[in-house]
Amino acid sequence: MQRLSELVIRPETTARWLRHSLTRAHPPQALLLVGAPGVGKRTVANALIAAWLCPQRTPDGACGACESCLKWSEEGSHPDLRVLRPSPDQIKIESVREARQWMNFAPTIAPFRFVLIEEAHRLNPAAANALLKTLEEPPPRYHFVLTSPASDLLIATILSRCQLVRLGVVPIAELAAILVARGVEPAKAQRIAELSEGAIGRALRWSQTDAVEWQTLESMLALFATLGSAPSVSALRLAEQFRALCKQLEGGADETSARTALATGLEYLLRWYRDSLAPPEKRQFASHHAALEQLARRTPPAQRLEHIARITEARRAILGNANAQIITEDLFIHLLA
Ligand SMILES: [Zn+2]
Known part of the structure; x- marks a missing residue:
């Protein structure tokens, strides 16, 4: 205790x-x-x-x-x-x-x-x-x-x-410093602090060596990082990888359902797109600066706003009773169009 x-x-x-x-x-x-x-x-x-x-x-x-x-x-x-x-x-x-x-x-x-x-x-x-x-x-x-x-x-x-x-969140820089003081390697501490949005309970859980949830989210961000360069023919493959990563978020201490896990994955995708629209110094995923810039070069802001609306709609549909495969495939086809 x-x-x-x-x-x-x-x-x-x-x-x-x-x-x-x-x-x-x-x-x-x-x-x-x-x-x-x-x-x-x-x-x-x-x-x-x-x-x-x-x-x-x-x-x-x-x-x-x-x-x-x-x-x-x-x-x-x-x-x-x-x-x-x-x-x-x-x-x-x-x-x-x-x-x-x-x-x-x-x-x-x-x-x-x-x-x-x-x-x-x-x-x-x-x-x-x-x-x-x-x-x-x-x-x-x-x-x-x-x-x-x-x-x-x-x-x-x-x-x-x-x-x-x-109970509030801890500022990202302060949280990263707390993790470093507890023995987490600095670059990883920064990424965990960013992804946790300052929620210290989650950040501490993710900083443990065998944190599956954290490894899954890291893989998810790595997938998002390809959206600035992936050819449109890879849309279905990326959608499948995305669903597989979401599947790893199922279960756990909170008994996360398949639909909630997919919705969570889509929330991170939303944060990724929103972050690409923010000025570089205000970005939450500061560690992924280069990938966000690449996405910004590929897709004009107006189109990214439209993508944000699509992701929001996809999340709503998933939490309803929509077919996850159809929804995610349709979404990734649009994101890479
Ligand atoms: Zn006592």
């Missing part, structure tokens, strides 16, 4: 607020951690809960040595914590009911008990209503932490019961 003080938390105001909250006698009744995917919501939630479950906590977090701290398992479970998360894409009422049963008992070892609800916007309506009842009349010494990419994805009645804490 990581201590709060070991985490890079941005903005600074959030980091200070979280530290200060640990000096109080009681945790907030319900806390909602909001931030973009990969920003580290789960990690911060766990460090915060570990601190509250520790009778000897300091503003730096849990002590790591007391009876309660020693109860944390390798997998991040604790007798005074229940975690609810989507399985596969919804949190159902059974999970909330099961948690409410658990809430009939006093804390086992810690001064409080916590229910962590990851991706709380995935509570289905029945589950959200059941949770709301619990939030309205929580048993003594029970507290809640919810996470979500955006606050407006939650129903207003739940939102109004939560103290909102926003």
Whole structure:
């Protein structure tokens, strides 16, 4: 279990607020951690809960040595914590009911008990209503932490019961420096920081040596880098390679579906085209300057804008029920026309 003080938390105001909250006698009744995917919501939630479950906590977090701290398992479970998360894409009422049963008992070892609800916007309506009842009349010494990419994805009645804490991204240059300090080779650190858009949780995951997702995205950018020079006859081959790379993004900890994986690939393609339209000093994929310039020379800006509209439309169609092969082949034929 990581201590709060070991985490890079941005903005600074959030980091200070979280530290200060640990000096109080009681945790907030319900806390909602909001931030973009990969920003580290789960990690911060766990460090915060570990601190509250520790009778000897300091503003730096849990002590790591007391009876309660020693109860944390390798997998991040604790007798005074229940975690609810989507399985596969919804949190159902059974999970909330099961948690409410658990809430009939006093804390086992810690001064409080916590229910962590990851991706709380995935509570289905029945589950959200059941949770709301619990939030309205929580048993003594029970507290809640919810996470979500955006606050407006939650129903207003739940939102109004939560103290909102926003986690932000880390500036690209600062993030690259953090990765270098942790032993990542500088050029790779820069590329990871760019691709993660400053989401530090994701960047740290990608900087591990066996990060398949990162290797896939690197291959995807390498494929995009050929769009400035590839002949139009290679459109179908590139579309096939693109689909194969997206396939590698399926599954994983988030149980990504085939359509979501394809949509994610198309989002990176969108970012690539948008980046080609940005002035060089403002580009996100600064490491790919030469390839973006080549694309800019091949395709006039007006046509790239039209391509952006096509990619957006393709993404929408994929998330609908369209045939992935037809959509991606049609798209790459247009991109290379
Ligand atoms: Zn402790």
